[in-house]
Amino acid sequence: AVPIHGVPGTAKERTFIAVKPDGVQRGLVSDIIGRFERRGYKLVGLKLLVPSKALANEHYADLSKKPFFAGLVDYMTNGKAPVIGMVWEGPSVISQGRVMLGATDPKAAGPGTIRGDYCLSIGRNICHGSDSAESAEKEIGLWFGGKGEIVNWAANNDEWVVSDN
Ligand code: UDP
Numbered sequence: 462a463v464p465i466h467g468v469p470g471t472a473k474e475r476t477f478i479a480v481k482p483d484g485v486q487r488g489l490v491s492d493i494i495g496r497f498e499r500r501g502y503k504l505v506g507l508k509l510l511v512p513s514k515a516l517a518n519e520h521y522a523d524l525s526k527k528p529f530f531a532g533l534v535d536y537m538t539n540g541k542a543p544v545i546g547m548v549w550e551g552p553s554v555i556s557q558g559r560v561m562l563g564a565t566d567p568k569a570a571g572p573g574t575i576r577g578d579y580c581l582s583i584g585r586n587i588c589h590g591s592d593s594a595e596s597a598e599k600e601i602g603l604w605f606g607g608k609g610e611i612v613n614w615a616a617n618n619d620e621w622v623v624s625d626n
C-alpha cells in the first residue's frame with residue numbers, strides 16, 4: 462500500500478498544494494487545478510476549508526519568529542475566503558510543483574508560473590506548495606489523514622503519461 466504522503470523519487474511522489482484565500486477569492490481555483498491536471502499530475506486529495514489557527518500555526522511553524530507571521534496566519538484563517546487543500550501525485554511533483562508556482566515573491570516569479578502570471582505581492586501570493594519531501598510528508602499528514610481523504614487510483618492514461626522508455 463502507498464503511504465498517504467506517497468513515495469518520493471517514484472511515480473507515486475506526492476506534494477501538498479494549496480490555493481490560499483486570495484486565490485479562492487479571485488476565482489483562480491480552476492486555473493491552478495487545471496495546470497497540474499493538464500501537466501499530467503494526478504489529484505489524490507482535495508478539500509475546501511477555513512483552517513484553524515492551530516493548523517495554520519503548525520503548517521507555518523518554521524516561520525513563527527518572522528515579523529509577518531501573525532499577519533500570515535490571520536490571512537490564512539480569518540474566513541474572508543476558504544483555502545483549497547490538495548494532494549497531487551506524480552514524478553518529481555514536489556520540485557516541479559514549486560517550479561509551477563514560481564518564486565515566493567511574485568515580483569521575482571517568471572511569466573508562465575502561477576505567481577508570475579497572477580499576482581504581485583509576497584503577502585498575497587495565492588498558492589502554496591511543499592518545498593521538500595520532509596515538508597510534503599508533514600503537510601499532507603497535517604491537512605489530510607481522515608479515512609478515505611486520500612484516494613489511490615489508476616488513471617486510464619497512466620501509461621501515456623509516465624514511462625521511462
Ligand atoms: N510571506 C509573507 N511575507 C514575507 C515572506 C513570506 O507574507 O516577507 C508569506 C507568503 O505567503 C509565503 C509564506 O509566507 O508564501 C511562506 O513563506 P515561504 O518562505 O515558506 O514561501 P513559500 O514556500 O510559500 O514560497
Ligand code: MG
Nearest residue numbers: 589590591592
Ligand atoms: Mg514555504
